Amino acid sequence: MPLLSLSGLEVAYGAIHALRGISLEVEAGEIVTLIGANGAGKTTTLRTISGLLTPRAGTIEFDGQSIAGLAPHRIVGRGLVQVPEGRGIFSNLTVDENLQLGAYGSDDPKQVEADRRRAFELFPRVQERLRQNAGTLSGGEQQMVAIARALIARPKLLLLDEPSLGLAPQIVETIFRVIREINQQGTTILLVEQNARMSLQVAHRAYVMEVGEITMSGPAKELAASDEVRKAYLGVHD
Template sequence: MLELKEVQAFYGTIQALKGVTLEVNAGEIVCLIGANGAGKSTTLMAISSVVPVGGGTIAYDGRDITRLATDRVVALGITQVPEGRMIFPDLTVLENLRMGAYLRRDRAALKADEAHALDLFPILKERRKQLGGTLSGGEQQMLAIARALMARPRLLLLDEPSLGLAPIVVEHIFEVITRINTEGTTLLLVEQNAQMALQVAHRGYVLETGRVVISGTAADLLADPRVQEAYLGMDMA
């Protein structure tokens, strides 16, 4: 479904991605793990055309989207949940959800999708008339995911969904991630909680300083001593 070949990206003169090559197959959950500054978020933003690609190619369903405008990327079926949630604080929960469907023209189906999004996160149903800015961090993360789903993505890019959240909320978020995948959405997940990410993912890539240094099935990465030592908090000495 998605293929990156030798993708490079820059912030000014600083090279954030140094030839990232990876692929995501339809129906998978693929995770990107690595330390802060490894290039994980930049990879997602390059796919979404938020950060311009300075070299290499990105293909989606065999189509080159390397330099496609962001709104066209979304229209093709790729939606991103950004790090930091970025919900609209002065809009209600329902208004935030409807913003996620901004590019859609099939208005008849919106109510059903809205109901499904609220079914995934029942607390949002209770808060549907509440302003987004008054929600807790966990509720805002749920809203950010629900808003993205309103675009009916085939590929969902999730950036640090567990960041700063209580363990019980993280558990619920990852249960929903698994459910979304089971219902037919492919996911590319950036997550510092490598243990949790690899438990739900099919495959994964480890990024270090803008490069893929290890890749494999989730089971292989969980068993890899290098991954255990660097990202799973296990001392292999």
């Protein structure tokens, strides 16, 4: 049984049909990436999975149970946690206070401390900035805080929406290295990313979205070698 399964998912913003029968699966232990142009429906898909949007039709099953229509905080409580596009950092709070919000659903201080240590091992810079206001950090540091905060919520499945957006190339390398490490430590990941080259390198499987529909899917290496994907998303032309 897949950890996450979407079937026939349809979402509309008024008269605009944003998702048109989306079906995809994420198996436990995988990194699955969703690539496509701006406006293809990638972020809408993640927001619907997280409970921030209500589907017009279709099913969403996580860990063997339907979560369509559940409140977002209940979905987080089941182990499905999203790092949103734009990071969602509380800029007027310190880094430490932002991290504490990731632990709001836990009643085990020892576990929270262990999760914080894990986050600091992945992102030493976050530990160095604990007392700083999060709004004073660079974009890359804010992204590190956002991912660290999500990890402290102990996700079974981590949704990452455009984690490299607007970041310097060196920081992008760091973020993708950590994504791989998080996965190797046992966290399943669904990654939405415009940097198709990097996401196909790190993912096990991939889906391509165009105008609210899945148009291609398969092992990430196969899609990366596809002429269609190379021309459309990797900037490779004959």
